[in-house]
Amino acid sequence: xxxSTAREIAMHLAYQLSFTELxxxxxxxQQLSAERFAELAAEDELYADMxxxxxxxxxxxxxxxxxxxxxxxxxxxxxxxxxxxFERISLVASAIMRVAMYEILYMADIPQGAAISEAVEIAxxxxxxxxxxxxxxxxxxxxxxEVKVKDE
Numbered sequence: 001x002x003x004s005t006a007r008e009i010a011m012h013l014a015y016q017l018s019f020t021e022l023x024x025x026x027x028x029x030q031q032l033s034a035e036r037f038a039e040l041a042a043e044d045e046l047y048a049d050m051x052x053x054x055x056x057x058x059x060x061x062x063x064x065x066x067x068x069x070x071x072x073x074x075x076x077x078x079x080x081x082x083x084x085x086f087e088r089i090s091l092v093a094s095a096i097m098r099v100a101m102y103e104i105l106y107m108a109d110i111p112q113g114a115a116i117s118e119a120v121e122i123a124x125x126x127x128x129x130x131x132x133x134x135x136x137x138x139x140x141x142x143x144x145x146e147v148k149v150k151d152e
Contacts, residue, residue, distance in 0.1 A: 006055040007099065007118050008046060008125075010062040015095035017067055024067045028060050065106055066098045073098045080141045081134075092126050093135055100139055104147060112143050 013031055020027050030036060032051070040047035051059060066073065077097050078086040086094075100119035103110040116139045123132035 001049045001051050001055050003055075003058070004118060004121070005046060005049075006051055006059050007062070008122055009051070010059045010066075011095050011099045011122055012046075013059065013063045014066045014099050015091055017063070018091055018095075024064050028063060032056055032059065061107075062099060062102060065102045066095075069102060069106070070098065073101050076101055076142055076146060077138060080138045080145070090127065090131070093123065093131050096123050096126075097135055097138060100135075101142060104139075104143060112147065116140065116143065 013028065016031070017024070017027065022030070034050055037047045037050050050056075074086060074094070077089065077094060081089060089097075096119050100115045103115040104112050107115075116136065119139060120132050120136045123135045127135075
């Protein structure tokens with residue numbers, strides 16, 4: 001499994017968090033089980049292979065971080081989505097942006113450009129082209145504005 005695949009799985013799980021009342025760790029334990037992957041593999045080749053220990057740690061860190069910082073990440077999305085109310089942004093698009101923004105803010109080992117590029121590629125797979133451009137614009141503005149401020 002590649003880092004890109006692990007990131008896409010993390011996006012799926014970040015999206016699914018919107019629909020569960022389970023604590024994040026319990027949710028991740030269920031979703032990252034061999035049984036669950038076997039069940040999902042029939043529907044989506046993304047789940048054909050279980051993540052190794054390093055990939056699972058990455059997925060858990062990313063999804064847990066997105067859950068922990070959801071309000072902050074959503075505020076950043078709303079701030080940079082000029083002319084759009086946050087409620088109008090699809091749950092898939094917001095999950096993609098949350099994952100990328102979390103990587104940019106809290107995972108120093110992930111290059112900012114890689115986080116944005118991967119988010120746009122995932123968006124192209126699940127959204128219409130205009131939404132992928134929208135996500136690219138928001139993340140680019142976020143990095144130019146917010147990250148420079150936080151780095152100073």
